[in-house]
Amino acid sequence: MRLSVIAASALISLAPALAQTTGSINVSGAHARVTPASPSFDIFLQRLWPQAQARGISRATFDLAFRGVTPDASIVALTKKQSEFSAPIWSYLENAVGGTRIQRGRDAAAENATVLAQVEARYGVPKEVVLGVWGMETNYGSFKGGKDVIRSLATLASIRYRGDFFRDELLIALELIEKGYAGRDELRGSWAGAMGHTQFMPSSYLKHAVDWTGDGHADIWSSTSDALASTANYLRNHGWAPGLPWGMEVSLPDRFDHRLDKASFAAFASAGVRRVDGKALPSSGSGRLFYPAGHTGPVLLLTANFDVIKKYNSSDAYALAVGHLGDRIMGRPAIQADWPVKAARLDMAGTKDLQRRLKALGLYDHDADGRIGTGTREAVRQYQISAGEIPDGYPTPALLARMRGKR
Numbered sequence: 001m002r003l004s005v006i007a008a009s010a011l012i013s014l015a016p017a018l019a020q021t022t023g024s025i026n027v028s029g030a031h032a033r034v035t036p037a038s039p040s041f042d043i044f045l046q047r048l049w050p051q052a053q054a055r056g057i058s059r060a061t062f063d064l065a066f067r068g069v070t071p072d073a074s075i076v077a078l079t080k081k082q083s084e085f086s087a088p089i090w091s092y093l094e095n096a097v098g099g100t101r102i103q104r105g106r107d108a109a110a111e112n113a114t115v116l117a118q119v120e121a122r123y124g125v126p127k128e129v130v131l132g133v134w135g136m137e138t139n140y141g142s143f144k145g146g147k148d149v150i151r152s153l154a155t156l157a158s159i160r161y162r163g164d165f166f167r168d169e170l171l172i173a174l175e176l177i178e179k180g181y182a183g184r185d186e187l188r189g190s191w192a193g194a195m196g197h198t199q200f201m202p203s204s205y206l207k208h209a210v211d212w213t214g215d216g217h218a219d220i221w222s223s224t225s226d227a228l229a230s231t232a233n234y235l236r237n238h239g240w241a242p243g244l245p246w247g248m249e250v251s252l253p254d255r256f257d258h259r260l261d262k263a264s265f266a267a268f269a270s271a272g273v274r275r276v277d278g279k280a281l282p283s284s285g286s287g288r289l290f291y292p293a294g295h296t297g298p299v300l301l302l303t304a305n306f307d308v309i310k311k312y313n314s315s316d317a318y319a320l321a322v323g324h325l326g327d328r329i330m331g332r333p334a335i336q337a338d339w340p341v342k343a344a345r346l347d348m349a350g351t352k353d354l355q356r357r358l359k360a361l362g363l364y365d366h367d368a369d370g371r372i373g374t375g376t377r378e379a380v381r382q383y384q385i386s387a388g389e390i391p392d393g394y395p396t397p398a399l400l401a402r403m404r405g406k407r
Helices: 039-054 059-066 089-097 101-111 113-123 127-138 149-158 165-178 202-208 224-237 265-270 304-309 316-329 348-360 374-387 397-403
Strands: 247-251 262-264 286-290 299-302
Touching: 039 059, 039 149, 039 165, 059 149, 059 165, 089 101, 089 316, 101 113, 101 127, 101 316, 113 127, 113 224, 127 224, 127 304, 127 316, 149 165, 165 202, 202 224, 247 286, 262 265, 265 286, 304 316, 348 374, 348 397, 374 397
Parallel strands: none
Antiparallel strands: 247 299, 262 286, 286 299
C-alpha cells in the first residue's frame, strides 16, 4: 500500500479499548451521519464513471456499487485524528502495547500456532511481527470496522483528501467487485477504507492477498489464516529480510560520537554500542540509530526491516509499536531506558514553525504539516550538526528557540 494500509487506515486510538490502529481505528466504528446526495457528489460520480469504465468496470457493477451511496459527514473530522503522529511516543506505546493486548497476542499465537509457523516458514517473516500488525490493526480481529468501504472511499475521494489516493483506491475497490474477488456487501472496514483482520486497503488486497486455505477466495475478513498469510506476504513483498530483527534497544558509551548515525553492525560494535539485553549485535548487515524521544531517552538500533514495517504505516511510532508488541508477546523485555515524560515538547504549531524554518534553510523539502516523521528528524539532525548540538534528530522547544534567535 505505499501509504499503506495504515497510512490510510485509521489510527491507534488512545482510548483504553484500543480496538485498532492504524490505528484506532476504532474510528471505523464511529456512527455515520447520513448526508443527502449533493450536486458536487453527483458530479464526482459522473466524472468517476469514465475512469472506472477505462479500467474495465461495467456499468452494472458501477451502479451496484453506488446505489444509495451518499457522502458520510462523520469522516472528514476523523482525518485529523492521527495519534501516531501527534501523541507523545511513550503514551502511544503504552496504549498500543499496554492493557490486555500482550496476553491476547499470546492467546492468538497459541490458537494459530500451526498457521503462523507455516506462514513464517514460507515468507520468512517472524510470527511475532505478523502478530504485532494484527494486534495493532484490529486487536486480533476484535474490531475490523463496520463501515461501507465504497462509501468511505467515495467520501474521501470526492473531497480530494490526500490528492488522488482515495480515488485510486475506490477504483480498485470497484475492480475487486468486477472481478469477483469480493462481494459488494463484503467490502466493510474502517472509515478510511481499510479492510479485514489486518486492514488492507483495496490496492494491497489486489497485490498481496493470499488464499491460504485454498478455497478459491482470499478472505481477509473472515479467515484468520488468509489474513495472516496475506500480511506476511505484504511484508515480504516490500523487502522483509529473513533472519534480521526489526531493531533492538542499545546503550551508548560515554563520549559517544553521535554523528555516527548509519553504519555496519560491526562498526557500531567497535564504537561501543551494546544491546541492552546483553546479546551480541547481528554478525552482518547494517543499521541506524533512532532516538524516539531524544538522546535523553531510549536509544534503538534499527534495521531495514523496521522500514518494511513502515510500508504498512509510515509512522515511526506505529512501526515501533508493532515491533515492541511482537517482542513482548514472545516474552522479551520492555524498553528499559526511562522516557523523558516531563521534558517540554513542541506542539503542532511549534513543529510547523520549525519545519518552515528548516525548509528555508534547505534542509527540509516537505510540507509543514506539524507531524514529526523521518524527513523532519533527518532535517533536525542536519541542523543540530551545523549548530554543534547532539544530533539526535529530536525537535524540542529549545531547538526552535535557538532557530528563532532567542538564545
